[in-house]
Amino acid sequence: MLSWEYPPRKVGGLATHVYELSKALAKRVEIHIVTCNFPGAIELEDIDGVVVHRINVYSAPSPDFLTWAMLMNVSLLRAGCELIAEKRFDVIHCHDWLVAQACITMKHASGMPLVATIHSTESGRRHGIYTNYQRVIHEIEGWLTYEASRIVCCSWSMVNEVAGLFNVPRDKIWMIPNGVDPEIYRPSAIDRSLRHKYAYPSERIVFYVGRLVPEKGVNVLIGAVPRILSAHPNTKFIIVGEGYSREMLSSLAKFLGVEHKVYFTGYVSDGEVKELLKLADVQVVPSIYEPFGIACLEGMASGIPVVVSDTGGLSEIVEDGFTGLKVPPDNSDAIAYAVNRLLSNSALRESMSKRARERAVEKFSWRTIANLTTKMYDSIFIK
Amino acid sequence: MALKKVLVLTPEYPPRIIGDVSINARLVSERMVNEGILTSVITYDDWRPGETVEDGIRVSRVVSKIRTFYSILTWTPLITPEFVRASSNIIRGEGVDLVVSFEWLTGLSAMTIRTIHNLPLVCTFHSVEYQRNPFRNSPISQCVSYLEREVANAADIVAATNDDTAKILRDEYGISAEKVIVTRLGKDVRSFISICRQVVEGYESADA
Numbered sequence: 001m002l003s004w005e006y007p008p009r010k011v012g013g014l015a016t017h018v019y020e021l022s023k024a025l026a027k028r029v030e031i032h033i034v035t036c037n038f039p040g041a042i043e044l045e046d047i048d049g050v051v052v053h054r055i056n057v058y059s060a061p062s063p064d065f066l067t068w069a070m071l072m073n074v075s076l077l078r079a080g081c082e083l084i085a086e087k088r089f090d091v092i093h094c095h096d097w098l099v100a101q102a103c104i105t106m107k108h109a110s111g112m113p114l115v116a117t118i119h120s121t122e123s124g125r126r127h128g129i130y131t132n133y134q135r136v137i138h139e140i141e142g143w144l145t146y147e148a149s150r151i152v153c154c155s156w157s158m159v160n161e162v163a164g165l166f167n168v169p170r171d172k173i174w175m176i177p178n179g180v181d182p183e184i185y186r187p188s189a190i191d192r193s194l195r196h197k198y199a200y201p202s203e204r205i206v207f208y209v210g211r212l213v214p215e216k217g218v219n220v221l222i223g224a225v226p227r228i229l230s231a232h233p234n235t236k237f238i239i240v241g242e243g244y245s246r247e248m249l250s251s252l253a254k255f256l257g258v259e260h261k262v263y264f265t266g267y268v269s270d271g272e273v274k275e276l277l278k279l280a281d282v283q284v285v286p287s288i289y290e291p292f293g294i295a296c297l298e299g300m301a302s303g304i305p306v307v308v309s310d311t312g313g314l315s316e317i318v319e320d321g322f323t324g325l326k327v328p329p330d331n332s333d334a335i336a337y338a339v340n341r342l343l344s345n346s347a348l349r350e351s352m353s354k355r356a357r358e359r360a361v362e363k364f365s366w367r368t369i370a371n372l373t374t375k376m377y378d379s380i381f382i383k
Numbered sequence: 384m385a386l387k388k389v390l391v392l393t394p395e396y397p398p399r400i401i402g403d404v405s406i407n408a409r410l411v412s413e414r415m416v417n418e419g420i421l422t423s424v425i426t427y428d429d430w431r432p433g434e435t436v437e438d439g440i441r442v443s444r445v446v447s448k449i450r451t452f453y454s455i456l457t458w459t460p461l462i463t464p465e466f467v468r469a470s471s472n473i474i475r476g477e478g479v480d481l482v483v484s485f486e487w488l489t490g491l492s493a494m495t496i497r498t499i500h501n502l503p504l505v506c507t508f509h510s511v512e513y514q515r516n517p518f519r520n521s522p523i524s525q526c527v528s529y530l531e532r533e534v535a536n537a538a539d540i541v542a543a544t545n546d547d548t549a550k551i552l553r554d555e556y557g558i559s560a561e562k563v564i565v566t567r568l569g570k571d572v573r574s575f576i577s578i579c580r581q582v583v584e585g586y587e588s589a590d591a
Contacts, residue, residue, distance in 0.1 A: 060529035063522040066453060070460040071526060074491060074533070081498040101460050108468035109499040111475070135451040143448045
């Protein structure tokens, strides 16, 4: 399995996905991960039965990200080939375009089948393809879907997107959702001292976690803050995560006069995110584009009522009015209305939290996901 | 065992001629065929994709699956899978005793093939980035130098076509002096092929 991120190196949800999936798969198959190194991380280690090979990918100075990605592939390819030369494998599993070049080359060199998980598309992330930079990535994604024997998408929305963008035959796409570890997110007593760090005891907490980039729609959530505050003045908005939109989002909060109520934490560790989730009264996932929405699933598993954009994978995870509330994407008024509805009705919050947790545990455990993934691998070899 | 089947990887090959590489790849291939060596050439050519036999040389011309050109540093890795695909088909078909790669542009493919198929590799360098680019400290130039060094390190023999290039490979790139040789491909193809034969014989005895 090749992935450009794997804990402790985390950029988005991909690292968690690959970590949890490989850990669950390791109970059934032997699995090796080839990934980029990270300061302080061990080059070769066994994590929960998964052999992780961290490769130095920073030897060459690169003028831009795309070039860096290609040179990263050169390093991962060399390591992958050495591994294939010394050990027999059955399948190469590629996660996203970033490692496509190495995976496709290994496929042709070794004759092994290739499986590709497409976590999102450049066209989706950018709302279209406008520059040569984006076009190269778009073409690599298309090429990966062409070369792969099986394609995994994490939601039906992604299945449709990938099939439509790249003319992929539907019978080679498998919909296997992302998962969540129900034990890690089991609701438990909150950490009062942590809560004091972020909000007064009388304040309610509305929570967002994710990258601060335009496709996540955090600006839409901040746009809803004045309306929420007018109905529930004792509310604090905790925005967890980093991204290049942070300055713009801070300016927006200031412009709306709500900067004292919006707290940008910056990057926080996974452990702290789990604790912060427990403090939340409502979690909002305001994405404009969301192939899956793992943050929403983690909120549901933590027993937090969620308000999500009715888009992509979020539409499929949440049952409106039952396990959460859906709102039209890019609509601050709708977010404000839904959050106010939840903050005003504790019975609704409690019933939704309970059902959300049940749904997350039942449908999205990593054991279920690993079962489906093994079936998908088997399908390659069954004639 | 003697050298009987060779795989030549070159970024250019006649009629596509950018510089000396194309002509020299053709000269080496012709000479190989004349000496009774089954010779397969894999090259890049957007206008003539497919497979032909030209004067006894089997020539496969591959195209990049990525049609948008961004930079040479993205183009080169992105065409590598096509070179590897065409090469692996030949290796799995009739087998190959030696891989000869021209310049760093096909070196990435050659490195992969060498590792996976356990084949000896001879890489030729007509020049290196250090000579070509006066702005050798620019990120792009440093990246090219980095890749050239990787390719040269992976090869069993590094054949420079002139003394200057050989010196830079040894002194600046840190390539082991024992494996850097000078061979004037345009004038003396026979000695290059003789070196190729020695590499195969040496590789087999080392393997045994």
